[in-house]
Amino acid sequence: MARTALLAAAVGFGQEMIEKAGREEKNNSGQLAYIRGLWQAVSENKPLNFRVSFDGAEQSQIECVSLVVANAAPKTTILAQGHGEPIYDDGKLDITILPVEPDGAQNLTVAELILPKLDGKPSNIRTEQCEKINIEFEQEQHFALDGEVLSAKSIEIVIQKHALNVMVPN
Numbered sequence: 001m002a003r004t005a006l007l008a009a010a011v012g013f014g015q016e017m018i019e020k021a022g023r024e025e026k027n028n029s030g031q032l033a034y035i036r037g038l039w040q041a042v043s044e045n046k047p048l049n050f051r052v053s054f055d056g057a058e059q060s061q062i063e064c065v066s067l068v069v070a071n072a073a074p075k076t077t078i079l080a081q082g083h084g085e086p087i088y089d090d091g092k093l094d095i096t097i098l099p100v101e102p103d104g105a106q107n108l109t110v111a112e113l114i115l116p117k118l119d120g121k122p123s124n125i126r127t128e129q130c131e132k133i134n135i136e137f138e139q140e141q142h143f144a145l146d147g148e149v150l151s152a153k154s155i156e157i158v159i160q161k162h163a164l165n166v167m168v169p170n
Contacts, residue, residue: 005146008073008080009157011135012048012066013098013110015144016041017079031076038079042110047100050137054095054130064126065106066098069133069157081113082127091161095128132158 008014020037029036048067051059070080072088082096098109101124112125135155142151 003145003150004160005157006072007146008068008070008077008144009146009155010066010068010079010144011050011141012046012064013038013041014066014068014077014079015142015149016044016046018144018147019142019149038110042106045101045103045106048141050135050141052136053134054128055132059134059136062097063100064097065100066096067135068096070094070096071159078110078113082125083129089162091159092129092131093133093157093159095126095130095133097126097128099124099126131161132156 010018017034017037017040020040021033025033025036045065047063047065049061049063052062052067053059066079068077068080068082070077071093073080073085073094075081075085079098080094080096083094096113098106101109109124133156137153140151140153142149143155144150
């Protein structure tokens with residue numbers, strides 16, 4: 001199944017946040033529904049195990065609580081900010097991977113994405129840039145793609161360079 005996405009794809013915290021923010025809660029609370037969903041996901045702190053390959057390199061095993069692949073995610077997509085705000089036209093996908101942390105310490109890891117560090121790079125957060133990422137799960141896994149929750153056993157995301165043109169009236 002091929003799908004086109006503009007903003008971001010997520011497994012772990014990002015996908016759980018979207019699942020937990022139900023339609024009624026979003027109607028009543030707006031963006032706060034997502035904040036509550038993220039808080040619940042971070043509190044549950046469920047580790048994920050999968051295999052990942054960047055730009056066709058050899059697959060490696062990853063254990064984490066969140067992986068976000070961003071193309072044009074806005075600053076409000078905090079889980080996609082490991083490299084800072086994604087650059088829309090650089091031809092690269094920005095990958096942010098949050099490691100498994102002991103209960104309670106995960107809040108600090110998420111806070112690192114929100115609050116800037118002096119050296120500009122979060123300390124224990126893994127970041128990558130690539131043109132293609134392949135993710136393989138042991139079994140069917142939920143993931144979020146531009147705010148829609150889907151499921152698959154494997155995901156391949158490939159950047160389409162210069163595929164987006166923004167028209168601005170004079």
